[in-house]
Structure formats: structure tokens, C-alpha cells
Amino acid sequence: MDVCYALDIEENDTESSCPSFVGGKPNLPLEQAVPECQLCSSQLTFFFQISFPYNHKWEDLSMAVFACTSCVHKEYLIPEMLEGVLEGINIPKGFLTVYQRNFRILVFRTGEAVTKDTYQEKIKYKPIKLRVTNDLDIYTDKLGGNPNWLLDNEAPAMYDGNPMFFLMQILEDYKFEILSDASPQIKLDLNGEPAPSQENYYELFLGNNLYFFGTEDKTNSMVYLISQI
Incomplete structure (x- = not known):
């Protein structure tokens, strides 16, 4: 896409009508249950969702991202990687x-989504404002434009014969602030054993740079x- 949107997370704004947001309660189709972790069967934690804007390839769609904060496994600290040359x-x-396995990315029609009121909030709600920029290479959390790779270009070409394109990125070390009554995220301690975090935030895939296609x-x-990190 030729238009790029910087994703401005409003840290101190409580506007509840924003279609893109971090934390709070997810908006999902009525028949869509909050997904569960395939490794521990716990309900996944809702991290954020994006409503794709007018003239985007995914116009009228939304994407919600969930990940497990109740278990941790050394082999699944980040999404599984493909083997071989990754570019193309x-x-x-x-x-x-x-x-x-321990996360889910749901894509659905925005107009069919309703608030999942029964979901127990864990991450503090923060609206995400989409700010148009002509700088396709801007180094920030963004929707569209060009990915800012930390390492090699790993952009895929196709999935099952279907061309793929760059959706968005979240830069490293974003801390998802949690509510005071939220359960601590389970992480690996210095001995490599699962243990509850003492921090007042969750991390998504170790807080690494994340690229969505x-x-x-x-x-x-x-x-x-x-x-990537």
C-alpha cells in the first residue's frame, strides 16, 4: 500500500469507541469464542486489535492478537520459523x-464484531490512533509502508499460492501494562524454569520486533x- 499509518498508542486516553486498541476486552464476531492455548488449555490473553482503514487491502476487516501468559515453553518463546532462505x-x-500453538491471530469483518463482555481484562485498555504519514520507511509502530528489519529481510512471497504483503510492525520492547488484579506472566527464570514475572506488564514474544504479513x-x-531481535 502507498499510504503508511503510524500507530500512536494513547497511553493516557480512555476513549472507548476507538476501533483499534491495546488491552481491555476484545471485539470479536458473536460466534467466535476467546481462543485457548494448545499447550496448556488456558484462555489466551488479548493483547491488541487493529481495524484496517478505508482503501487498505484488508478494508472492512479487523485483526485481533492473543497469546498465552499462563505457560512458557523454551521451543515456543517466539513464533515457529520456517527453514531455508526466508526472503521470498x-x-x-x-x-x-x-x-x-500458544497464540492466535483472528481476522474477521469489523462490522460483525461485538465486545466480549465475559472476557476478564488483563491488559490496560489504550486506544491506538492511526496517523497518516508519507514516510514509508518511518521507524515506528506502523501499519503499511516498508518493514524496518533489524536483521535480514524475511518477507515471504506466497502462502499456498496466495501472494502476501506487509501488514504492520511493532517495535521491540513494548510493555503491555497490566491491571492490578491480573495474573503475572509466566516466564523462564535464570535457571530456565517457568516462574511468575514480578513486572507490572506483559511482553509479546519476549518484546522482540514483530512483523505481520x-x-x-x-x-x-x-x-x-x-x-526479530
Whole structure:
């Protein structure tokens, strides 16, 4: 896309009508339950969701991101990586479903979403404002534009014959502030054993840089998530 949007997370704003936001209660289709972790069966924690704007390839769609904060496994600290040369790789059929073991990325029609009032909030609600910028290479959390790779270019080409494009990025070390009654995130301690964090925030995939790519065919919207540090 030719238009790039900087994602401004309003740290001290409580506007509840913003269609893109961090934390709080997710907006999902009525029939969509909050997903569970395939490793520990706990309900996944809602981190954020983005409503794609007018003239975007995914216009009229929203994307909600969930991850487990109740368990930790050394082999799944970040999303599973493909093997081989990653730039221009063709992602095999089924991979974008099976790699979501301890996280889920849901894509749905924005107009069909309702607030999941029964969800127990963990992360403090903060609106995300989309600010248009002509700088496609701006180094910030953003929707569209060009990815700011920390390491090598890992942009995929296709998924099961469907071209993919860059959706958005979240830069490293963002701290998702949690509510006072939220359970601590389970992390690996210095001995490599699971232990509750003492911090007042959650991290998404170790707080690494995160790059989201989507299928151009919005009738079968799938997301490939890449982590770099």
C-alpha cells in the first residue's frame, strides 16, 4: 500500500469507541469464542486489535492478537520459523494454522464484531490512533509502508499460492501494562524454569520486533508473524 499509518498508542486516553486498541476486552464476531492455548488449555490473553482503514487491502476487516501468559515453553518463546532462505519464501499450506500453538491471530469483518463482555481484562485498555504519514520507511509502530528489519529481510512471497504483503510492525520492547488484579506472566527464570514475572506488564514474544504479513486474498485472510531481535 502507498499510504503508511503510524500507530500512536494513547497511553493516557480512555476513549472507548476507538476501533483499534491495546488491552481491555476484545471485539470479536458473536460466534467466535476467546481462543485457548494448545499447550496448556488456558484462555489466551488479548493483547491488541487493529481495524484496517478505508482503501487498505484488508478494508472492512479487523485483526485481533492473543497469546498465552499462563505457560512458557523454551521451543515456543517466539513464533515457529520456517527453514531455508526466508526472503521470498513460499509458506507451505497449513503452516499458518499449525504454528499458532500458544497464540492466535483472528481476522474477521469489523462490522460483525461485538465486545466480549465475559472476557476478564488483563491488559490496560489504550486506544491506538492511526496517523497518516508519507514516510514509508518511518521507524515506528506502523501499519503499511516498508518493514524496518533489524536483521535480514524475511518477507515471504506466497502462502499456498496466495501472494502476501506487509501488514504492520511493532517495535521491540513494548510493555503491555497490566491491571492490578491480573495474573503475572509466566516466564523462564535464570535457571530456565517457568516462574511468575514480578513486572507490572506483559511482553509479546519476549518484546522482540514483530512483523505481520497477510494474504492478499481477503476472503481467506491469514497472517504470518515474524520475530526479530
